[in-house]
Amino acid sequence: MSAALALLPLTDxxxxxxxxxxxxxxxxxxxxxxxxxxxxAVSRHHARIVRGDAGFEIExxxxxxxxxxxxxxxxxxxxAALLDGTTIKVGPSAFxxxxxxEADAATNETHVPAPSTVEPxxxxxxxPYATRESIFLRLRADGTLDRQLGWNEFHAxxxxxxxxxxRNAGLAEGEVDDVVQDVIMGFFRKHDSFEYDPSKGRFRxxxxxxxxNAVRDRWRRRKKQVELSPDHDPASDDPMDARWEREWxxxxxxxxxxxxxxKVQPRTMQAFELYGIKGMPVEAVERETGMSAAAIRHAxxxxxxxxxxxxxxxxxxxx
Numbered sequence: 651m652s653a654a655l656a657l658l659p660l661t662d663x664x665x666x667x668x669x670x671x672x673x674x675x676x677x678x679x680x681x682x683x684x685x686x687x688x689x690x691a692v693s694r695h696h697a698r699i700v701r702g703d704a705g706f707e708i709e710x711x712x713x714x715x716x717x718x719x720x721x722x723x724x725x726x727x728x729x730a731a732l733l734d735g736t737t738i739k740v741g742p743s744a745f746x747x748x749x750x751x752e753a754d755a756a757t758n759e760t761h762v763p764a765p766s767t768v769e770p771x772x773x774x775x776x777x778p779y780a781t782r783e784s785i786f787l788r789l790r791a792d793g794t795l796d797r798q799l800g801w802n803e804f805h806a807x808x809x810x811x812x813x814x815x816x817r818n819a820g821l822a823e824g825e826v827d828d829v830v831q832d833v834i835m836g837f838f839r840k841h842d843s844f845e846y847d848p849s850k851g852r853f854r855x856x857x858x859x860x861x862x863n864a865v866r867d868r869w870r871r872r873k874k875q876v877e878l879s880p881d882h883d884p885a886s887d888d889p890m891d892a893r894w895e896r897e898w899x900x901x902x903x904x905x906x907x908x909x910x911x912x913k914v915q916p917r918t919m920q921a922f923e924l925y926g927i928k929g930m931p932v933e934a935v936e937r938e939t940g941m942s943a944a945a946i947r948h949a950x951x952x953x954x955x956x957x958x959x960x961x962x963x964x965x966x967x968x969x
Contacts, residue, residue: 655699655706655732657685660744660896668750669706675699677740678711691715691741699732706732706747715741720961721903722926722954730951733958735965737899746899805834807905812861814897819865825872832864833857858894906960910953917941918949926950 654670667685669675675684678696687696693712700707709729710717717723718739719730732738736747809830816829911919921939924930925946932943939946 653701654750656748656750657738657745658748658895659892660737660746660899661742661892664743664745664892667745669699670750672701673699673706674701687740687743689741689743692743696740697738704731708732708738716929720954720957721907722950722957723929728951730954731958733962735899735902735961736958737903744896746895805830807901808857809834810904811857811894811897811901812864814900815858815861815894816865816868818893818897819869821865821868825868829861829864829868832867833860836860836864854898861894902961902964903957905964906957909960910956913956914953919953921946922949922953926954 657667677685678694679692680694696712697717698711707729710724710726716725732747738745812830812833813826816826921941925935935946
């Protein structure tokens with residue numbers, strides 16, 4: 651992370667924020683805050699971003715209501731690192747942390763041209779991935795995404811992002827399924843091995859452009875059947891970037907949680923989920939798990955750190 655950071659909105663009513671310098675940067679309802687949030691659920695001085703030796707960190711200043719960092723509840727006095735891809739939720743408002751240069755690149759990718767993705771549908775009952783056991787992705791510029799994945803693994807990894815975005819664009823469930831297939835088959839319609847050109851944008855932005863094209867195609871088909879304004883295009887409205895970032899961030903967190911779960915003792919993971927995710931009082935978690943309050947708090951911060959490292963790695967790999 652550089653000497654500055656960008657907060658990109660994950661909710662539709664927010665605008666991007668850039669912070670540079672040593673800080674601290676207040677978040678709250680106070681008009682003098684660096685990030686002003688007007689919702690009554692937010693305190694006047696709700697949270698604070700500070701710059702430490704290792705980079706930016708966020709701490710809760712609100713007491714009971716707290717903040718959420720990568721889906722984990724932080725209470726008063728808790729502090730967590732802000733890495734590229736970290737999500738922050740303060741009251742109903744949510745942001746994702748990005749390096750300012752990366753944020754600019756992500757915004758520009760909205761306009762990266764993407765090929766048409768509409769493919770003929772396979773015959774009923776056939777598996778469109780059955781004859782293609784593996785795919786290969788390569789980013790030659792920086793070495794990211796240089797890997798071979800199975801078709802089913804690729805589908806499991808990226809279909810939730812595509813489907814969530816399509817639902818937010820107002821498509822019905824059957825149309826969502828069609829968009830997922832159109833997008834994934836569109837990547838590989840000419841070659842079994844797909845070599846991605848980083849000069850056209852990052853992988854995440856390239857996937858977004860293809861998904862937007864597929865959603866627009868579905869809406870064009872719908873216009874022939876229902877009365878809609880000729881310029882009606884829900885995939886091109888202002889919140890599009892926020893919706894895509896939200897789907898991407900949530901998918902990354904789910905992947906990270908599953909990866910971390912495999913490395914943590916079940917009782918420790920139970921304490922983390924009860925205390926860190928569900929927000930159960932530490933005394934209740936003590937009774938439920940038999941762990942001490944100190945061990946529960948330590949487990950929360952340690953697992954949060956591991957989750958953030960996973961998300962950081964995913965971001966580096968996938969752009």
